[in-house]
Amino acid sequence: xxxxxxxxxxxxxxxxxxxxxxxxxxxxxxxxxxxxxxxxxxxxxxxxxxxxxxxxxxxxxxxxxxxxxxxxxxxxxxxxxxxxxxxxxxxxxxxxxxxxxxxxxxxxxxxxxxxxxxxxxxxxxxxxxxxxxxxxxxxxxxxxxxxxxxxxxxxxxxxxxxxxxxxxxxxxxxxxxxxxxxxxxxxxxxxx
Numbered sequence: 001x002x003x004x005x006x007x008x009x010x011x012x013x014x015x016x017x018x019x020x021x022x023x024x025x026x027x028x029x030x031x032x033x034x035x036x037x038x039x040x041x042x043x044x045x046x047x048x049x050x051x052x053x054x055x056x057x058x059x060x061x062x063x064x065x066x067x068x069x070x071x072x073x074x075x076x077x078x079x080x081x082x083x084x085x086x087x088x089x090x091x092x093x094x095x096x097x098x099x100x101x102x103x104x105x106x107x108x109x110x111x112x113x114x115x116x117x118x119x120x121x122x123x124x125x126x127x128x129x130x131x132x133x134x135x136x137x138x139x140x141x142x143x144x145x146x147x148x149x150x151x152x153x154x155x156x157x158x159x160x161x162x163x164x165x166x167x168x169x170x171x172x173x174x175x176x177x178x179x180x181x182x183x184x185x186x187x188x189x190x191x192x
Contacts, residue, residue, distance in 0.1 A: 015089065154186075158176055
């Protein structure tokens, strides 16, 4: 299965995982700093569709990728309901546009998984992310420096051992044990 196929299948599964969220759930805070669950969903839609030039111009105007990212997510969430955004996302899974066409699939998969966990963990829900997806994301997180995710540097000097899937990283330093989804979230800079 190609990276694109894996990403598409995971995105479809995500839509099923959040289909029963209530309006109050969408308004609640996510684990992604300063964003509601609704705004996280808007960010995912933007990541599949925003024009590369538009993103670049916004980053230059804001002098910060993070500020532009937050501005666009909050703006889209203010304009579109969670139901509308879920429909948008469903339509983009098979036909991404803009940055969604050019961004590496392995990094998009990690972004989508981390943001799913931002929503689910904030709502105290269990993850339905398959073990194989979590392992792919963890391997990318610790194996590739990424300016948006601190995992590569956070994992250095630690022995990480997943308790629920076959995944380990590091050969020296303190041992840390935990579920793969929790590692994925914490390595992305989340509190859980």
